Amino acid sequence: MSDIAAGLFGVLTLGCSLGVVFSRNVIMSAFYLILSFFGLAALYVLIQAPFLAVIQVLIYTGAIVVLFVFVVMLIDQDKLLEVVTGKTLVLTAGVLAWSLGLILLRALNHSPMAVPVSGQLPTLRTISLSLFTEYLWPFEVLSVFMLVIIVGVFVLARDKVNA
Amino acid sequence: MNTVDIAILVAKTLLFYLIVLHVVPIMVWVERRGAALIQDRPGPNRVGPFGLLQPVADFVKFIFKEDPIPTGANRGLFLVAPALILIPASLTLAVLPFGDKVKLFGREILLQVADLDIAILYVLAIGSLGIYGILFGGWASGNKFSLMGALRASSQVISYEIPLGLAAVGAVAVYGTFSLREIALAQDGLWFGWLPRWGIFLQPVGFWLFFIASFAETNRLPFDLPETEAELVAGYHTEYGSMKFGMFMMAEYMNLTTISGVMVTLFFGGWHLPFVADAMLLKWIGSQNLLGLVQVVIFLTKVAIFLCVFVWVRWTVPRFRFDQLMRITWGRLIPLGIVNLLVTAGVMLWLGGWK
Amino acid sequence: MTVSFLTNWVHYLVAALFSVGLLGFLIRKNALVILMSIELMLNAVNLYVAKVSLALHSGAGLVLVVFAITVAAAEVAVGLAIILNLYRAKRSVDVDMFTGLKG
Amino acid sequence: MENYIPVLLLLGFAIIVASSILVLSWWLGPKKPLAVKLSAYECGVNAEGSPHAPFASKFYLVAVMFLLVDVEAAFFFPWALVYKESLQLGPILFVALVIYVAIFALGLFYIIKKDCLRLR
Numbered sequence: 001m002s003d004i005a006a007g008l009f010g011v012l013t014l015g016c017s018l019g020v021v022f023s024r025n026v027i028m029s030a031f032y033l034i035l036s037f038f039g040l041a042a043l044y045v046l047i048q049a050p051f052l053a054v055i056q057v058l059i060y061t062g063a064i065v066v067l068f069v070f071v072v073m074l075i076d077q078d079k080l081l082e083v084v085t086g087k088t089l090v091l092t093a094g095v096l097a098w099s100l101g102l103i104l105l106r107a108l109n110h111s112p113m114a115v116p117v118s119g120q121l122p123t124l125r126t127i128s129l130s131l132f133t134e135y136l137w138p139f140e141v142l143s144v145f146m147l148v149i150i151v152g153v154f155v156l157a158r159d160k161v162n163a
Numbered sequence: 164m165n166t167v168d169i170a171i172l173v174a175k176t177l178l179f180y181l182i183v184l185h186v187v188p189i190m191v192w193v194e195r196r197g198a199a200l201i202q203d204r205p206g207p208n209r210v211g212p213f214g215l216l217q218p219v220a221d222f223v224k225f226i227f228k229e230d231p232i233p234t235g236a237n238r239g240l241f242l243v244a245p246a247l248i249l250i251p252a253s254l255t256l257a258v259l260p261f262g263d264k265v266k267l268f269g270r271e272i273l274l275q276v277a278d279l280d281i282a283i284l285y286v287l288a289i290g291s292l293g294i295y296g297i298l299f300g301g302w303a304s305g306n307k308f309s310l311m312g313a314l315r316a317s318s319q320v321i322s323y324e325i326p327l328g329l330a331a332v333g334a335v336a337v338y339g340t341f342s343l344r345e346i347a348l349a350q351d352g353l354w355f356g357w358l359p360r361w362g363i364f365l366q367p368v369g370f371w372l373f374f375i376a377s378f379a380e381t382n383r384l385p386f387d388l389p390e391t392e393a394e395l396v397a398g399y400h401t402e403y404g405s406m407k408f409g410m411f412m413m414a415e416y417m418n419l420t421t422i423s424g425v426m427v428t429l430f431f432g433g434w435h436l437p438f439v440a441d442a443m444l445l446k447w448i449g450s451q452n453l454l455g456l457v458q459v460v461i462f463l464t465k466v467a468i469f470l471c472v473f474v475w476v477r478w479t480v481p482r483f484r485f486d487q488l489m490r491i492t493w494g495r496l497i498p499l500g501i502v503n504l505l506v507t508a509g510v511m512l513w514l515g516g517w518k
Numbered sequence: 519m520t521v522s523f524l525t526n527w528v529h530y531l532v533a534a535l536f537s538v539g540l541l542g543f544l545i546r547k548n549a550l551v552i553l554m555s556i557e558l559m560l561n562a563v564n565l566y567v568a569k570v571s572l573a574l575h576s577g578a579g580l581v582l583v584v585f586a587i588t589v590a591a592a593e594v595a596v597g598l599a600i601i602l603n604l605y606r607a608k609r610s611v612d613v614d615m616f617t618g619l620k621g
Numbered sequence: 622m623e624n625y626i627p628v629l630l631l632l633g634f635a636i637i638v639a640s641s642i643l644v645l646s647w648w649l650g651p652k653k654p655l656a657v658k659l660s661a662y663e664c665g666v667n668a669e670g671s672p673h674a675p676f677a678s679k680f681y682l683v684a685v686m687f688l689l690v691d692v693e694a695a696f697f698f699p700w701a702l703v704y705k706e707s708l709q710l711g712p713i714l715f716v717a718l719v720i721y722v723a724i725f726a727l728g729l730f731y732i733i734k735k736d737c738l739r740l741r
Binding site: 029063068100104105108109135153156 | 527530533536537540541545548553557564565568571576580581585592601
């Protein structure tokens with residue numbers, strides 16, 4: 001059952017990520033990105049990290065891609081049709097990506113995963129508690145970082161004509 | 164898991180899905196009759212007694228209509244958009260606790276599609292996917308008013324997601340769990356012998372926030388900016404006809420049902436009768452299975468009351484302007500939600516735990 | 519162990535997803551799609567970190583992924599703001615158009 | 622994880638219902654396309670200009686501020702989950718919340734004060 005689901009959502013994620021890369025129309029890329037991230041969220045559930053699945057859907061699918069779609073809609077559609085990249089470039093890039101994927105796969109498969117583990121699988125509660133005790137300072141620094149980003153984005157994105 | 168388990172699972176899922184699907188035609192009738200009642204006119208009364216079969220007639224008419232795809236439309240996205248809004252609307256009902264549990268075939272069956280330990284987050288996360296139906300629907304129509312409506316609708320929906328989440332956070336902090344089932348279980352019985360143990364008495368501000376934000380989340384008046392007929396033709400679904408338009412309507416009513424269900428569970432005791440503890444009810448009724456049925460009825464009654472409130476508000480309150488709407492959420496609701504959270508945390512700290 | 523059934527699945531998926539992201543990064547000229555490809559690569563890495571963390575029965579990796587997602591959100595916000603500014607300046611999102619810094 | 626099987630089932634049902642409605646509606650409806658019928662409906666007036674003309678960046682600002690605030694607000698959820706039981710550990714989570722909310726409120730104050738959402 002789990003294997004079937006893993007296969008299903010794995011194929012969905014991968015197929016849709018190919019869709020992102022090869023769609024001529026940017027809005028279709030954004031659409032495939034949604035499905036791809038949704039599939040990834042399902043995979044997070046399958047590797048027993050439901051909290052990450054929810055965060056993935058809530059933040060990635062529900063907010064980040066919304067921003068992408070907004071920007072696509074704010075830009076005139078005619079400007080989005082791109083010049084086709086040269087065949088040699090595509091071929092070289094394909095070979096490069098393919099070989100890097102193989103190297104990566106080999107590295108992942110040979111990484112020492114068989115280390116002895118102790119204790120229970122982390123639960124939602126232990127993760128949450130460690131976020132506010134063990135990782136309290138990174139967490140607070142992150143909030144300052146977000147504050148900086150809010151200011152920075154506003155400075156970058158405001159309408160210069162009206163401001 | 165054997166075949167019986169799987170069969171029970173499938174049957175249960177299908178049953179609850181069908182219950183929520185059947186809210187749609189009932190709500191169509193309630194909405195039209197309610198509007199008529201408030202506006203002092205008869206409303207649909209020709210098809211069946213009290214016009215009760217009107218939704219059926221509507222459905223038949225919808226499905227036999229031509230559904231044109233405009234020339235300027237992006238065909239693929241235009242067709243997918245209604246499904247994109249209907250599927251998340253269907254998925255969110257998975258965590259609604261309709262009742263406690265029943266014993267059938269020697270198994271304990273929870274009266275809930277799935278008892279997830281992240282239920283509240285699940286509702287918020289899946290609910291946030293609904294805006295893609297709006298965005299793509301408006302964009303793919305190839306109509307500038309649709310696109311404008313879509314952008315407005317999605318700005319509104321995303322802005323009100325934050326107060327909705329903050330209101331839910333308050334309730335989660337009080338109960339210490341994400342599971343809607345556990346939250347409902349914690350609301351059994353009375354405080355001081357006379358006050359129902361309902362969430363609204365612990366989180367009155369949280370409830371108010373959730374209530375207001377839920378109007379905006381479901382695009383109902385007074386927050387139905389996306390559909391301002393006078394300015395935007397009909398909003399993001401202008402170009403949709405036939406049952407494709409019907410799907411947008413179905414999704415709206417299903418979202419209403421889910422959000423009412425969440426509200427009932429978080430703030431109004433879920434499946435519990437006020438003033439009567441479950442144990443007492445069980446003694447009167449005598450059978451766990453019958454009690455389960457009664458609980459489902461109680462839960463659905465509470466949801467129905469909220470649905471009626473939604474209809475009532477829709478036909479009595481005028482709509483906000485776009486800037487007012489944004490100012491309400493960013494300037495009022497979000498700060499209020501944060502203050503509510505701080506006060507909740509402070510009071511809990513002061514009382515040294517909630518027991 | 520409950521996570522073991524996916525061990526190899528996840529490896530293949532992560533490698534493939536990362537490569538697809540890289541491919542998109544290399545062959546597309548549209549700045550928006552390039553940013554999307556970066557997101558794909560980032561997600562591949564996130565998935566792997568989460569998986570390793572769970573295989574080691576540790577919550578550290580999961581917290582790291584949550585932080586990474588947060589930073590990714592900030593990165594996208596700034597990245598898209600820059601793209602929008604470039605679009606305002608050049609009326610295009612084609613990366614070949616942005617050669618103003620070429621010597 | 623077994624808890625999620627019904628969700629998968631529900632997803633299946635939802636996809637079946639949605640696609641069957643789409644197919645039925647297409648199959649049962651009459652098909653008499655006319656150029657006028659298929660043109661964009663703008664209150665009966667002929668449509669003018671590109672339907673995908675660029676819009677004000679007001680909407681972009683709303684979306685980006687939503688993204689950032691939503692990400693920050695998402696951290697309240699794990700906090701709320703463990704707050705009740707962490708009270709035994711003393712007020713550490715309360716202090717964490719107060720610092721976090723102070724910084725969060727600063728960001729929100731900036732958004733409102735600087736009129737980032739172009740409300741005025």
